[in-house]
Amino acid sequence: MNFAERFQQLDAWLAAHQKLWRAKPFIEHQCTWENQWPELATWLRKRSLEQAEQAHTQPHLIHAPAPFGELARTAIAFTQVPDWSSQSCDVFPEPLQRHIPGRKWQQIIRFAQASQTRWQQPTRHWVDWCAGKGHLGRLMAWQGGQSLLCLEQNAQLNRDGEKLSESFLLHARHQDADVLSPSAWHYLAPEQSLVALHACGQLHMTLLQRVAARGCAQVALAPCCYNRIEGMDYMPLSEIAQRAKLKLSKDDLGLPMQESVTAGQRTRRLRDCSMAWRLAFDLWQREAQGSDHYLPTPSRPESAMSQGIAAFCRELASYHNLHLPEPASWPELEQRGWQRLAEVRNLELVRGLFRRPLEMWLLLDRALFMQEAGYRVEIGLFCPAELTPRNFLLIAELPCAQAITRL
């Protein structure tokens, strides 16, 4: 299926199921979809927090009442892409990977391998966009004996990157540059191949727009943090997505990012406790005020947890200028907070089914934009999700004849 057809079908499906993925069980005590599918809601509400945790990264594996299974199957069908994430057999000099955490290095070598095997034309000059210390660009330039330009805002990362590139005698320039500023765009040229590993929303959207405007030969992008955009509304890049049924807000763009595969045991426990206490506060304030409104709870430092639930909740009450009567029993309120957390996390599994499809919608918008600009485009996976949940790779290349005319 071509990208445009796939996008239109996905767009219609996501638009038709908005009330399922826009529901926020943390804020709403009763989601609107629960009336329509009471059996599913009751089944989910009876499950434990541990069961929700186990299903979080792969919600489609649970056997929940209808329409869960059908939604899960459709979500998977919409998000199928070729898997390019083969283990690299290449051997690299040790200094190339020195100081790079293991997981990051694995992402880098798999990104490099996947992109190089997809491009059909030779590469000449590399640009690493939002390069950090330029580890990815350096690997690619080193492999081909080619020159490298790293565009990065953080001067210290550039100075560190320069030292690393010098040690490989690479022809590399680490340029202090804000890629969102037009002054950085004149570094782009048609003969370049651009790479961007985990450049956030606006940064990678600008990358694609500048690559297309300048007619650069090739680009390989693993997008991340789709919600880091300038405005409050998402402005699609492609003409097809501009005509889509779905209109996304910055808040909606946070959904694909709500997947925590990398958090350790202690971090997860602290996060859960903080959530359970916030939910306990929410129960307390609603009941004490006779209101059914959620009150936002600002994030609290870890130290706020050491004082116990009573101090934690009183602080939140004073943040909202509330003078609430004390609950009958803090331990009982805490227990109810944990119970609410289990329900919230299980109800969120429904929303979780739409995380990847929504990310696919955004990825297809990027792919369609590059196609509209005359590029040959492919999308696939560059590494397994255990290495990073942001594992989609977009490859775009100007067909040979066009590249020559634009030069």
Ligand SMILES: C[S@@+](CC[C@H](N)C(=O)[O-])C[C@H]1O[C@@H](n2cnc3c(N)ncnc32)[C@H](O)[C@@H]1O
């Ligand atoms: C998530 S890191 C990715 C770094 C590198 N690509 C990697 O995978 O290790 C994003 C990088 O973008 C840089 N950055 C953020 N805003 C930028 C901007 N406006 N212009 C240039 N670089 C920027 C940050 O300093 C950071 O190094």
